[in-house]
Amino acid sequence: MARCELCGDEAFNEHHLIPRHCHRKSWFKSRFSKQQMQQTIDVCQVCHQMIHHVIPDEKELGRSYNTIELLTAHPEFDNYLKWKRKRVRN
Numbered sequence: 001m002a003r004c005e006l007c008g009d010e011a012f013n014e015h016h017l018i019p020r021h022c023h024r025k026s027w028f029k030s031r032f033s034k035q036q037m038q039q040t041i042d043v044c045q046v047c048h049q050m051i052h053h054v055i056p057d058e059k060e061l062g063r064s065y066n067t068i069e070l071l072t073a074h075p076e077f078d079n080y081l082k083w084k085r086k087r088v089r090n
Contacts, residue, residue: 004044005068007084011042015051017066019058028062041068050080 004011018037022028028037043051054077055061065071072078 002042004047005041006043006047006072006081007088009044009046009084009088011044013043013045013048014040015043015048016040017068017071018062021058022062025059032066036066047081047084050077050084054080 002011003009016037017039018028018032023037051061051071054074055065065074072081
């Protein structure tokens, strides 16, 4: 069973670090390789939902939060992860 790369819980979803909706946009095509745009991480359903809840704009998600490090640096998402990681350990 895969583990969520964000909280450590069981992962059932994949999250595209650059949302698929952005793959056809010229801004993304000129800045990222096809391989970079296809990069995914394993995430649990709750973390996946929270990513899209905290950062609902897919273009912003792809431009500013396209790595695990950038995603976890988002203050609201970081607070969520601290809470979630405590729940997973218990």
